[in-house]
Amino acid sequence: MKKPELLAPAGDFEKLRTALHYGADAVYIGDSRFSLRGKAGNFQRNELRDAVAYAHAHNARAYVTVNIFAHNRDLKFVEEHALLLRDIRPDAVIVSDPGIFSIFRRIAPEIDIHISTQANITNAETARFWEDLGARRLILARELSVDEIREIRAKTRIALEVFVHGSICISYSGRCYISSFLASRSANSGECTNSCRWSYSLMEEKRQGEYLPVFEDERGTYIMSSRDLCMIDHLPLLAEAGIDSFKIEGRMKGINYLAGVVKSYREAVDAIGREDYAGLCAGWREELSRSSNRGFTTGMFFGKQSDTDYNFDEESYRMSHELVGVVLDVQGNRARVALRNRLDRGDEVEFLSSGLEGKRFEVASMDDPEGFAITSARNEEIIFLEVPAGVRKHDLIRRDKDFRGSKKVIAPVAGDRDC
Numbered sequence: 001m002k003k004p005e006l007l008a009p010a011g012d013f014e015k016l017r018t019a020l021h022y023g024a025d026a027v028y029i030g031d032s033r034f035s036l037r038g039k040a041g042n043f044q045r046n047e048l049r050d051a052v053a054y055a056h057a058h059n060a061r062a063y064v065t066v067n068i069f070a071h072n073r074d075l076k077f078v079e080e081h082a083l084l085l086r087d088i089r090p091d092a093v094i095v096s097d098p099g100i101f102s103i104f105r106r107i108a109p110e111i112d113i114h115i116s117t118q119a120n121i122t123n124a125e126t127a128r129f130w131e132d133l134g135a136r137r138l139i140l141a142r143e144l145s146v147d148e149i150r151e152i153r154a155k156t157r158i159a160l161e162v163f164v165h166g167s168i169c170i171s172y173s174g175r176c177y178i179s180s181f182l183a184s185r186s187a188n189s190g191e192c193t194n195s196c197r198w199s200y201s202l203m204e205e206k207r208q209g210e211y212l213p214v215f216e217d218e219r220g221t222y223i224m225s226s227r228d229l230c231m232i233d234h235l236p237l238l239a240e241a242g243i244d245s246f247k248i249e250g251r252m253k254g255i256n257y258l259a260g261v262v263k264s265y266r267e268a269v270d271a272i273g274r275e276d277y278a279g280l281c282a283g284w285r286e287e288l289s290r291s292s293n294r295g296f297t298t299g300m301f302f303g304k305q306s307d308t309d310y311n312f313d314e315e316s317y318r319m320s321h322e323l324v325g326v327v328l329d330v331q332g333n334r335a336r337v338a339l340r341n342r343l344d345r346g347d348e349v350e351f352l353s354s355g356l357e358g359k360r361f362e363v364a365s366m367d368d369p370e371g372f373a374i375t376s377a378r379n380e381e382i383i384f385l386e387v388p389a390g391v392r393k394h395d396l397i398r399r400d401k402d403f404r405g406s407k408k409v410i411a412p413v414a415g416d417r418d419c
């Protein structure tokens with residue numbers, strides 16, 4: 001069985017580099033003017049060119065999202081964008097609007113077109129419709145079950161892609177005005193504020209400040225708040241059902257999330273076909289729980305679940321580990337590190353590096369760029385650290401979020417310079 005592609009989000013250049021470093025076969029990127037998730041730190045024109053070139057230089061594919069719902073006033077700019085992309089040559093564009101599909105077929109016919117999940121492909125007839133028009137891949141609606149996917153697979157030859165991990169819209173494939181009404185940021189223009197995940201209460205107009213008891217527990221009710229999709233246990237089933245590409249959601253998420261999720265899914269995709277696959281899942285699930293998540297669900301892949309299987313009933317995201325820094329380069333056992341958090345001598349950190357999973361290392365010493373020993377450094381500072389064998393350039397360093405509370409205090413040594 002051919003292994004499906006692992007497709008990761010890349011909201012900016014650092015995320016692109018992280019996704020490829022941890023094993024993505026392909027990335028999806030966007031230009032902020034034409035992409036849902038318009039606030040996802042998308043690429044500007046020249047950055048888009050560099051991003052596609054970077055992916056190709058690393059033997060990966062780059063797909064560019066052009067999945068806005070265009071109005072007449074947008075068409076001129078979409079045509080200009082098609083000309084630009086014809087020059088940049090991404091491996092595909094991702095579109096949902098038939099008008100934009102038409103523009104790309106006319107202006108840039110050499111670029112493959114993938115049909116976005118926003119186009120709500122939920123049946124074999126729609127799949128054939130796009131196949132007959134010349135689309136090369138369909139990103140199926142998240143509302144489909146595995147059995148429905150099998151039927152589409154049996155009736156079409158076009159490549160199929162599904163989301164396997166990440167946030168789920170509580171509305172039908174993101175067709176939603178909650179964020180638009182409550183925060184003046186439209187999900188349909190890619191600016192969703194995730195308003196469905198806020199904590200809500202009811203208040204009767206004449207009883208200001210008195211919240212009516214719609215609560216399911218003492219912290220409130222989160223009636224529109226979905227858990228995150230996680231299909232890592234079931235990738236062999238999806239591969240066998242005929243899926244060609246596994247997509248990870250999250251162009252808005254940080255590199256800590258991206259690294260852990262891509263690394264886990266890379267290992268899982270590579271393990272498809274192994275007899276011990278099921279036994280490996282616990283380790284991957286543990287890794288996935290370390291970065292931002294809202295509890296996990298298998299969505300609609302196995303049919304409609306009970307509401308309690310979907311509903312995330314806590315107020316905030318869960319995350320057991322926080323990002324400490326990014327390894328810029330390594331020479332011998334010394335690494336130059338860009339910090340993303342405060343780090344103190346004596347802290348216990350983990351390296352998100354192959355072979356070092358779950359191992360903790362105490363920061364015994366650290367130096368500033370001039371070579372002075374220091375006891376503490378802050379976010380955005382560059383420091384030098386001693387690192388274990390196996391740490392590579394672009395690896396992430398992180399730590400248990402609870403560690404700081406129980407951390408022992410290290411007294412400064414002679415010659416230390418506090419930052």
Ligand code: SF4
Nearest residue numbers: 169170176187192196
């Ligand atoms: S508010 Fe929630 S349901 Fe609506 S588009 Fe945003 S994430 Fe999706």
